[in-house]
Amino acid sequence: MTGVAHDAVAHDAVARDVVVHDPTLRDGQHAVRHQLGVAALRGYAEAADAAGVPVVEVGHGNGLGASSMQVGRAAVSDDLMLATVREALRRSKMGVFMLPGWGTSADLRKAIAHGADVIRIGVHCTEPSLAERHLGFLAEQGADGHCVLMMSHMATAAQLAEHAATAVGYGARAVGLMDSAGNFLPQDVSDRIGAIAAAVDVPVIFHGHNNLGMAVANSVAAAQAGATIIDGCARGFGAGAGNTQLEVLVPVLERTGFRTGIDLYGLLDAADFAERELMPAPPVTDTVSIVSGLAGVFSGFKHQVLDASRRSGVDPRDVFFELGRRQAIAGQEDLIVDVVAELGQVAS
Helix, strand or coil, X not given: CCCHHHHHHHCCCCCXXXXXXXXXXXXXXXXXXXXXXXXXXXXXXXXXXXXXXCEEEECCCCCCCCCECCCECCCCCHHHHHHHHHHHCCCCEEEEEECECCECHHHHHHHHHCCCCEEEEEEECCCHHHHHHHHHHHHHHCCEEEEEEECHHHCCHHHHHHXXXXXXXXXXXXXXXXXXCCCCCHHHHXXXXXXXXXXXXXXXXXXXXXXXXXXXHHHHHHHHHCCCEEECEHHHCXXXXXXXEHHHHHHHHHHHCEECCCCHHHHHHHHHHHHHHCCCCCCCCCHHHHHHHHHCCCHHHHHHHHHHHHHHCCXXXXXXXXXXXXXXXXXXXXXXXXXXXXXXXXXX
16 A cells, blocks of 8 residues: 555554445446446556455446436446456456346346456335345355445434344345435434444445535444445545545545555546546536435436426426425436426426
């Protein structure tokens, strides 16, 4: 390891290990409407691998099998994405993500055949049963199957702990939370991760979004509360206001007493590549992202809300707050159209 982060670890005899999981090439797809090409996928995967990032996740923003008219067609097929990144990774593991309903067991089988090392099943935070069949399938295959509870601000710490334990019972080898709307503050994260860590005996995951500018602070709070797998994306490239910014997260974790094993200069090089080759501009916490976070709306809805609002002349901020009032969840993209139409009628 090179630079400041190395010095912090070297002088910290009680540093604890944290596995950094990098979904830049999956969650970042949301920000560019799933249009990352082969050269970008390969280039970033090589850079992250050179930095020693433990897990590099790839795929359509909504995961395996999700490329569609409803949530956007990807520029590259699942097969080509997986083959490209697998070939580029020498030391890092390859991760994939799947939402039941978008993807199927056939997609999981294909991912395993392509050499996926870590396979995450995402479900709404109160519906762990949706992962039962797929986690069971992964366990039968001997795959490293994880379960993440999405939109986790919509459940209490006790509920999340119960659902996480249920997912472990289905075969999950790690379980945790996605702050899919970027709604949490650090204490929210501490309460929920602490409850899960006390309820399960597998690694606990935290995946943050930056809608309220709290992603790094929330990720550190998660590690301090017992999470040992923390997600971060280069330059924060991801849905909504973006994810936890990886090249900030790693040195902050190191200074806080956690050991990531990632080379700082290599990580900064990977982030520079990402800014130059993956995105038109780094994500910012803009007006609609703030509203989305406050309203507790899935960050992946951003483009659909903006597009539908623009066509109908409706204020997208009103749409986000109405979606939040109706407790819309990931996968209910059709509700955006209904809300925009209803608000448009009221305004006319």
